[in-house]
Amino acid sequence: MTEPGMNVADVDFEQLYQGTTPVGRKMPWDLGAPQPEVVALADAGEFTGDVLDIGCGLGDNSAFLASRGLRVTGLDGAPSAIEQARARAAAKGLDIEFAVADATKLEGYEGRFDTVLDSALYHCLSEDERREYLAALTRATRPGARLHLFAFSTEMPDGFPAPYLISEANLRETVGRDWTIEKLEPTRYTTSMTPEELRQSVRAVLNEDGAGLTALDTDAEGRVLVPVWRLTAVRR
Known part of the structure; x- marks a missing residue:
């Protein structure tokens, strides 16, 4: 039920955040600002209570969520990401708890988030990690908690360097085990890269020309938009 993407599933995110990979320091998800889809969710009142x-x-x-007055905890497996996240938040005068954590375990965060x-x-x-991850999220949240999830879909064109591409059936089975899915629909996710920057990244990492990426749309700032699933679910 999960279609393989490019052969980058073994990506080392710590090296990415240190800038020691061929991609350099410009990462496709680093907008230097909140993801527009996240802003839209916040504008709709979809974040409440303690946010993970x-x-x-x-x-x-x-x-961004902390600037809206929410209590936010940011967790990531890459120490360099957390170090930089703390610096960015401090520069904005925001009080956010950032910590290094394994998303498939979330030990010490039981029953904490809304x-x-x-x-x-x-x-x-990976598929096994996803199941462990959803089980960890169930332990870390309170009954009735809401999950907002964005994941690359199988509509991604050939040549995009995605670790895995996710089918609708996979989300319904894995997330639906302990969560009631309220919304699952396709949308587009904003990257930090122009089409040419994305093709250069693909050439650097995969030694391919990235020709299949020309079909991707861009936003008003010329940034590539990629197809993702937008899922909202409630913890049972």
């Missing part, structure tokens, strides 16, 4: 930003990366979504944001973590995990 899981796989928070450099913390821009966490910072809302979870997964902004493109799920598709970085």
Whole structure:
């Protein structure tokens, strides 16, 4: 039920955040600002209570939600990401708890959160890891908690360097085990890269020309938009 993406499932995110890979320091998800889809959810009142930003990366979504007056915890497996997230939040005068954590365990966070944001973590995990991850989220949240999840879909064109591409059936089975799915629909996720920057990245990492990426749309700022699933679910 999960279609393989490019052969980058073994990506070392710590090296990415240190800038020691061929991609350099410009990562496709580092907008230097919140993901527009996350802003839209916040505008709709979809974040309440104690919020977990899981796989928070450099913390821009966490910072945005904290600026809206929410209590936010940002967790990531890469120490360099957490270090930079803390620096970005401090520069904005925001009080956010950032910590290094294994998303498939979340030890020490049992029964703590009312809302979870997964902004493109799920598709970085193997099938077994996804099941462990959802079980960990269930333990870390309170009954009735809401999960907002974005994951690369199987509509991604050939040549995009995605760890895994996710089918609708996979989400319904894995997330639906302990969560009631309220919404599952396709949308587009904003990257930090122009089409040419994305093709250069693909050439650097995969030694391919990235020709299949020309079909991707861009936003008003010329940034590539990629197809993802947008899922909202409630913990039973």
